[in-house]
Amino acid sequence: MDPVRNPYAPGAGQRPPELAGRDRELQQFEVVLERVARGRPERSMVLTGLRGVGKTVLLNTFKSMAMQRLWGTGKIEARPDQSIRRPVAAALHMAIRELAPRHRAPERIEEFLGVLKAFAMRDPAAAKGTSHWSPGIDVPASRGRADSGDLEIDLTELFVDAAGVATDLGVGIALFIDEMQDVQAPDISALCAACHELSQSGGPLIVVGAGLPHLPSVLSASKSYSERLFRYARIDRLDRDAADLALIAPAEREDVEFTPDALDALYEAADGYPYFVQAYGKVAWDLAPRSPITVDDIKVSAPEAEEELAVGFFGSRYERATPAERDYMHAMAQLGDDPVPTAEVADVLGRKPSSLSPARDSLIKKGLIYSAERGVIGFTVPHFGRFLRAQPL
Numbered sequence: 309m310d311p312v313r314n315p316y317a318p319g320a321g322q323r324p325p326e327l328a329g330r331d332r333e334l335q336q337f338e339v340v341l342e343r344v345a346r347g348r349p350e351r352s353m354v355l356t357g358l359r360g361v362g363k364t365v366l367l368n369t370f371k372s373m374a375m376q377r378l379w380g381t382g383k384i385e386a387r388p389d390q391s392i393r394r395p396v397a398a399a400l401h402m403a404i405r406e407l408a409p410r411h412r413a414p415e416r417i418e419e420f421l422g423v424l425k426a427f428a429m430r431d432p433a434a435a436k437g438t439s440h441w442s443p444g445i446d447v448p449a450s451r452g453r454a455d456s457g458d459l460e461i462d463l464t465e466l467f468v469d470a471a472g473v474a475t476d477l478g479v480g481i482a483l484f485i486d487e488m489q490d491v492q493a494p495d496i497s498a499l500c501a502a503c504h505e506l507s508q509s510g511g512p513l514i515v516v517g518a519g520l521p522h523l524p525s526v527l528s529a530s531k532s533y534s535e536r537l538f539r540y541a542r543i544d545r546l547d548r549d550a551a552d553l554a555l556i557a558p559a560e561r562e563d564v565e566f567t568p569d570a571l572d573a574l575y576e577a578a579d580g581y582p583y584f585v586q587a588y589g590k591v592a593w594d595l596a597p598r599s600p601i602t603v604d605d606i607k608v609s610a611p612e613a614e615e616e617l618a619v620g621f622f623g624s625r626y627e628r629a630t631p632a633e634r635d636y637m638h639a640m641a642q643l644g645d646d647p648v649p650t651a652e653v654a655d656v657l658g659r660k661p662s663s664l665s666p667a668r669d670s671l672i673k674k675g676l677i678y679s680a681e682r683g684v685i686g687f688t689v690p691h692f693g694r695f696l697r698a699q700p701l
């Protein structure tokens with residue numbers, strides 16, 4: 309059928325034509341926004357889940373919800389090799405720019421921007437002259453606030469001031485952090501401390517995160533009280549009804565239908581994983597001659613969809629691994645698809661567990677595997693074991 313009208317959207321962070329099966333999380337976030345705006349005590353939300361389950365898309369939807377309530381919003385994507393100071397400064401700059409036109413006291417905004425600039429300029433990379441980034445704020449940097457160089461103190465002061473500006477307008481500020489498991493350990497700890505401080509003062513600023521399944525353990529290793537700061541929402545595969553809705557609703561808007569056995573076949577292939585739902589749906593649409601899309605169309609299109617996934621979704625990640633890391637993952641794959649004890653992986657390879665730690669640690673750093681529990685390791689990418697077992701060694 310006409311590829312131009314194809315509604316499906318496989319791709320990292322691509323907004324799906326229908327956000328299926330996330331009503332509970334959306335409702336929870338509505339409540340969070342409402343309570344925080346009223347100064348009520350409330351835990352913020354952190355989304356966790358495997359690759360391709362729709363964390364980024366949901367985080368972006370949360371951002372739109374906050375914007376609809378006229379909140380100031382900003383977003384960062386954490387990187388393992390980078391301090392969050394500059395990205396957070398840029399994100400809060402965005403948030404304040406959203407609020408500024410509605411604020412009646414321009415000097416309050418200028419005052420905050422001066423603090424924000426001082427905060428940003430405390431970046432260690434900037435001090436060493438290795439960074440030429442300037443915040444693009446044309447007020448002079450102020451002194452004596454959020455510029456101590458201690459990220460915990462500085463973030464706390466910055467958050468309190470930002471929340472103050474939002475309070476003037478009766479709204480809040482939401483800072484979104486994607487790939488939050490990649491925030492460096494000292495920064496995670498500073499961030500939790502700043503959120504903790506803020507939650508005590510009831511300031512309307514929240515940090516909303518998304519990351520891989522081990523993010524809760526990263527946070528609690530950093531601060532024992534992190535469980536009281538965040539409500540963890542595990543984002544998972546879509547159940548059958550939601551997966552069907554994700555396919556049917558967009559098609560219906562283009563007057564296209566699926567036969568029931570086509571939907572059976574699609575659910576079997578995609579296994580409810582949102583990325584796969586979009587990928588199989590997209591190819592089936594293109595190859596089907598007409599509506600309704602039948603089970604035969606699915607059979608014909610499956611190899612092409614699998615080929616695209618093998619290259620784009622699995623292959624691109626596999627390429628990032630070194631030969632030793634690949635051996636490690638192949639050994640994991642031999643043990644099945646669920647998380648496995650690291651000791652068993654060592655057995656498969658006939659090696660001492662300790663000699664494998666470097667490969668394991670760098671795979672974790674690359675976001676290919678995760679350890680949510682001590683001594684147990686799993687793939688972050690759904691169906692990755694299956695993909696590896698089909699690969700020649």
Ligand SMILES: Nc1ncnc2c1ncn2[C@@H]1O[C@H](COP(=O)(O)OP(=O)(O)OP(=O)(O)O)[C@@H](O)[C@H]1O
Nearest residue numbers: 318319321324328359360361362363364365582583
């Ligand atoms: N609720 C949903 N219904 C239908 N499709 C969805 C849903 N959520 C996400 N998708 C689709 O799934 C794909 C992956 O989404 P997204 O990039 O948000 O996943 P992710 O969890 O952030 O993955 P990663 O860990 O790789 O960053 C996108 O193509 C998106 O359109």
Ligand SMILES: [Mg+2]
Nearest residue numbers: 321363364486
């Ligand atoms: Mg993502």
